[in-house]
Amino acid sequence: MRIGELAKAAGVSVRSLRYYEEQRLLTSTRSPSGQRHFRDADIDRVGFIQRLYAAGLSSRTITELLPCVDAPSETTSDAAMERMEQERERLSAHIEELVRTRDALDVLMATNRAHRKTLRRATAA
């Protein structure tokens, strides 16, 4: 599978895939002429990477976690496990904060809706 095909399948840009490889998040074999060749499994892998990016993890952190995806059968380093715990906690905190922000937004919207209603009534009168 060449890079363009993977890009389309995973819904990311070719540029991003090259970047992921550069960051050692992705590996490719090279054809004699130097073109990258990816495996089917890389589609899911890219999806997972994107998900982690969206969750605010950095390339560096993802690099630390991916070995656990690749080879869960080998000894997962204590450092990696700790990193995962850490990121999970960070994620939970972030989620909670977002929920609180959404609530704040809801209050704001309710307040403004109420005022608009008041205004409409006044205008009608």
Next chain:
Amino acid sequence: MRIGELAKAAGVSVRSLRYYEEQRLLTSTRSPSGQRHFRDADIDRVGFIQRLYAAGLSSRTITELLPCVDAPSETTSDAAMERMEQERERLSAHIEELVRTRDALDVLMATNRAHRKTLRRATAA
């Protein structure tokens, strides 16, 4: 209240406060010598701004929403209401995605924990 005091009270840098003002998220009166002077209410305002930033809103978007906080008694423009709905939806989607990512992380951790246990047993034997 001078800028340093507000910075400390709100837990942000002086630099950020100047930036917020530049972005019209914050207003200050100036002393004769040109120093900024803020109101107590700005502590909460900065907190809210930070919360929205953390939720991924841009300065531009926040600028559109803040009038609704300042003057909910005036006519809240349809555009602003729509913007709020929009951001709320975006926020919800993001939260959901984060939760899914956290779940994925949980699965990953469980898998690795299981393998570690297996390994320990093998080592012990």
Next chain:
DNA sequence: CTTGCCTCTGACATTGATGTCAGGTTTTAG
């Protein structure tokens, strides 16, 4: 063979909030 599309490397640009530095003025404490 040629045309068109894909790929390669390498480099520079972008975005947005913030850090940092410089050089100068103001305020505050001793």
Next chain:
DNA sequence: CTAAAACCTGACATCAATGTCAGAGGCAAG
């Protein structure tokens, strides 16, 4: 009064993922 600390403006730096461009080579179809 003086020195330290806080403030001012303006400018440049940063980080990270991605866009974009340039110049060159690869590969399939007509």
